[in-house]
Amino acid sequence: MPQRTGVMALPGEWRLEPVCHVNNGASRGRCASPALNFRPIEPLTRQRIPRAGTSVAIKGQPIRWIRAGARAFATRLARRLLAHPREHRLGYRLLAAIVLASTCIALVATGLQLVVDYQREVSTIEDELNQVERSRLASLANSLWSFDDRGLRLQLNGLLQLPDVKFAELKAAGGERYAVGTRPGLDSVTREFALHHEQAGGARLGVLTVSATLDGVYQRLLRKAGLILAMTTGGTFLVALFIFSLVGRWVTRHLEHMARYARSLSLDHMGDALVLARQPGDLPDELDHVATALNDMRRALADELKRRGVVDAERARLFVAYERNRGLLQAIIDNSLAMISVKGLDGRYLMVNRRCAELHGKPVEAFVGKTDYELFSAERAAPLRRFDQRVIAERTALQEEETIPLDDGPHTLLSAKAPLFNDKGELYAVCGIHTDITERKRAEEELQHYRVHLELLVDQRTAELQRANDDLVLTNLRLEQAQMQLVQSEKMASIGVLAAGVAHEINNPIGYVSANLGTLSEYAADLLKLVAAYEEAEAAIGSAAPQQLAAIRRIKQDVALDALRSDIADLGSETGDGLARVRKIVQDLKDFSHVGESRWQFADLHHGIDSTLNIAWNELKYKVDVIKSYATLPEIECLPSELNQVFMNLFINAAHAIKTRGEIRITTGADVDGVWVEVADTGCGIASEHLPRIFEPFFTTKPVGQGTGLGLALSYSIVKKHNGRLDVRSTPGEGTVFRIWLPLTQGAVVAA
Ligand SMILES: Nc1ncnc2c1ncn2[C@@H]1O[C@H](COP(=O)(O)OP(=O)(O)OP(=O)(O)O)[C@@H](O)[C@H]1O
Numbered sequence: 003m004p005q006r007t008g009v010m011a012l013p014g015e016w017r018l019e020p021v022c023h024v025n026n027g028a029s030r031g032r033c034a035s036p037a038l039n040f041r042p043i044e045p046l047t048r049q050r051i052p053r054a055g056t057s058v059a060i061k062g063q064p065i066r067w068i069r070a071g072a073r074a075f076a077t078r079l080a081r082r083l084l085a086h087p088r089e090h091r092l093g094y095r096l097l098a099a100i101v102l103a104s105t106c107i108a109l110v111a112t113g114l115q116l117v118v119d120y121q122r123e124v125s126t127i128e129d130e131l132n133q134v135e136r137s138r139l140a141s142l143a144n145s146l147w148s149f150d151d152r153g154l155r156l157q158l159n160g161l162l163q164l165p166d167v168k169f170a171e172l173k174a175a176g177g178e179r180y181a182v183g184t185r186p187g188l189d190s191v192t193r194e195f196a197l198h199h200e201q202a203g204g205a206r207l208g209v210l211t212v213s214a215t216l217d218g219v220y221q222r223l224l225r226k227a228g229l230i231l232a233m234t235t236g237g238t239f240l241v242a243l244f245i246f247s248l249v250g251r252w253v254t255r256h257l258e259h260m261a262r263y264a265r266s267l268s269l270d271h272m273g274d275a276l277v278l279a280r281q282p283g284d285l286p287d288e289l290d291h292v293a294t295a296l297n298d299m300r301r302a303l304a305d306e307l308k309r310r311g312v313v314d315a316e317r318a319r320l321f322v323a324y325e326r327n328r329g330l331l332q333a334i335i336d337n338s339l340a341m342i343s344v345k346g347l348d349g350r351y352l353m354v355n356r357r358c359a360e361l362h363g364k365p366v367e368a369f370v371g372k373t374d375y376e377l378f379s380a381e382r383a384a385p386l387r388r389f390d391q392r393v394i395a396e397r398t399a400l401q402e403e404e405t406i407p408l409d410d411g412p413h414t415l416l417s418a419k420a421p422l423f424n425d426k427g428e429l430y431a432v433c434g435i436h437t438d439i440t441e442r443k444r445a446e447e448e449l450q451h452y453r454v455h456l457e458l459l460v461d462q463r464t465a466e467l468q469r470a471n472d473d474l475v476l477t478n479l480r481l482e483q484a485q486m487q488l489v490q491s492e493k494m495a496s497i498g499v500l501a502a503g504v505a506h507e508i509n510n511p512i513g514y515v516s517a518n519l520g521t522l523s524e525y526a527a528d529l530l531k532l533v534a535a536y537e538e539a540e541a542a543i544g545s546a547a548p549q550q551l552a553a554i555r556r557i558k559q560d561v562a563l564d565a566l567r568s569d570i571a572d573l574g575s576e577t578g579d580g581l582a583r584v585r586k587i588v589q590d591l592k593d594f595s596h597v598g599e600s601r602w603q604f605a606d607l608h609h610g611i612d613s614t615l616n617i618a619w620n621e622l623k624y625k626v627d628v629i630k631s632y633a634t635l636p637e638i639e640c641l642p643s644e645l646n647q648v649f650m651n652l653f654i655n656a657a658h659a660i661k662t663r664g665e666i667r668i669t670t671g672a673d674v675d676g677v678w679v680e681v682a683d684t685g686c687g688i689a690s691e692h693l694p695r696i697f698e699p700f701f702t703t704k705p706v707g708q709g710t711g712l713g714l715a716l717s718y719s720i721v722k723k724h725n726g727r728l729d730v731r732s733t734p735g736e737g738t739v740f741r742i743w744l745p746l747t748q749g750a751v752v753a754a
Pocket residue numbers: 651655656659683685686687688696701702703704708709710711712713714715738
């Protein structure tokens with residue numbers, strides 16, 4: 003069987019050569035496996051395989067049948083192999099795989115066989131060389147001992163007759179050298195033998211060197227390898243062809259049928275069930291399974307088509323409804339006064355409505371597929387993109403106002419943007435609805451302007467009203483204070499008048515009681531003088547008129563004349579003292595009330611303080627020690643009766659603040675332009691929260707009926723009337739100090 007590299011010779015008249023086969027679009031430009039694609043090229047030779055019958059002695063009908071069968075099989079196989087290589091790729095692939103696998107196995111097996119054979123051959127050569135030692139050394143030693151050169155050459159040539167031995171050399175101890183043959187190269191086996199002879203006493207006569215080449219071994223191994231490979235490859239190829247044929251008959255044919263059947267199926271025509279062109283077996287095989295699966299698929303497809311028909315009808319109905327709704331929606335979007343736009347996540351417009359396009363003065367188509375940066379200036383595009391990115395990042399609807407410059411001036415848009423999600427909940431776009439609120443904004447600004455103006459007016463009016471109200475409150479307060487003062491003044495005036503009246507009424511009797519007392523005292527003295535005279539005359543009376551004397555003495559005894567005489571003087575002086583005190587009280591009452599003295603006058607404050615203390619003494623005497631610390635004060639211009647009311651109130655307040663026992667210290671002093679009076683007590687003090695309120699009219703901490711809360715308010719207004727100051731400092735638990743400061747004169751105020 004002829005063989006060439008890359009060319010496979012086939013029995014018959016064809017040879018096959020591997021080609022690069024460009025078969026279809028899928029593998030275009032790529033070289034398919036050369037082992038799998040063959041094409042006929044030319045008849046290699048006209049030599050046919052020797053017919054079976056010609057070289058076989060046996061003749062007869064069976065042989066002819068075999069020959070005819072083999073020829074038919076080969077023809078059919080060749081036709082199958084060569085006719086449609088594209089359509090039988092599976093068969094070719096199988097064939098190539100088998101050939102490749104078997105070739106590899108054959109190569110490995112051959113290699114192993116060669117190794118074994120090589121070792122065996124080498125060991126055979128070594129055996130032969132060992133044989134030389136046993137059979138030839140003795141005679142060679144003889145010939146060498148006897149200097150038989152001819153014998154030596156004959157024997158050496160005899161060694162060359164041994165298989166594979168190509169060189170023999172004998173080196174005698176005397177230096178002679180005998181060599182036959184050619185010394186082989188490195189691929190050889192060489193042995194050296196020492197020659198000894200018994201007659202020489204076993205002395206060494208020389209050395210025999212025998213070399214056997216391995217070339218013969220290699221040739222034999224090569225031949226054997228070629229034979230093994232040829233037989234293995236040929237056998238394998240035949241088996242592969244057989245399998246190829248069987249696969250074609252049992253599998254490929256039906257697969258092609260199934261493929262044709264599958265191709266014949268269409269949505270319009272599902273055809274009949276697939277039936278394989280073969281006798282059905284007892285048990286279904288893989289092809290039956292595939293055919294059944296195809297039939298099942300065909301049936302399922304038919305059912306699915308039926309279902310799809312129903313679904314398609316429904317879909318068509320839905321599509322009509324969808325189109326109608328879409329048209330409606332589009333009409334709404336286009337006619338909407340709001341600007342509507344939808345952008346993808348990359349910022350490219352997916353749609354805009356007509357209003358939006360009109361506002362920007364561009365056609366709707368100009369927007370689709372473009373970004374804001376491609377449509378507008380970077381200044382305008384940047385905030386739009388930022389807003390989109392915020393909506394994408396937060397995945398929620400956001401709203402903001404933006405001002406955009408347009409041909410007719412800046413417009414304010416209220417932009418609401420919302421993320422759009424697909425069925426899987428993935429964000430895929432941002433929908434923006436922009437309302438032009440320029441007019442509304444303008445109206446709002448005007449409204450705001452009016453509102454501010456109105457607020458201003460209201461504030462003005464309120465301020466005016468507040469001022470009026472404050473004036474009213476002030477007036478009211480003044481009125482109240484005036485009224486209060488009037489009431490208090492009236493009260494005090496009434497008391498003063500009353501006191502003055504009482505003082506006046508008392509003053510007259512006191513006048514004549516005082517005068518009479520003097521006279522009475524004189525009379526009593528005269529009478530006592532007389533009584534003394536009578537006592538001196540008692541001795542004379544006793545002798546003249548003892549009964550009258552006894553009566554006189556009884557009377558003297560009854561009236562306790564001696565005690566009477568000593569008491570009369572005391573009674574007179576005590577009564578005088580009493581009268582003097584009454585006169586003083588009456589005078590104090592008159593001083594305190596200053597009836598008819600409501601004019602400004604210079605007065606001594608100490609005088610007013612003392613007389614007020616006298617008046618209030620009854621209130622103070624049981625629990626208060628009054629300590630006076632008076633400085634020298636100039637007279638000041640004042641209304642004395644009103645200042646006395648102030649002192650009275652301070653003394654009474656101090657007495658009320660002292661629960662059991664304490665003291666009131668009255669200190670006075672003067673400075674450059676005025677005088678001051680401090681009334682300090684050791685009472686309960688004033689709570690810090692009450693301190694700011696004590697000058698308020700009607701503020702009192704006293705029980706109902708005990709205090710009106712007007713005392714300090716009136717005092718404050720009286721001091722104010724004198725252009726003075728009334729201050730207070732207090733420590734709760736320790737006491738309170740009221741300090742009155744009054745100017746020396748009233749100047750312009752009084753004149754006014
Ligand atoms: N020396 C003081 N020590 C403690 N508290 C005082 C003193 N002076 C005044 N107060 C407090 O100030 C309040 C107001 O005093 P004010 O003299 O105005 O009224 P009143 O004494 O309560 O009543 P009225 O004087 O009309 O009889 C008192 O109720 C008291 O609580």
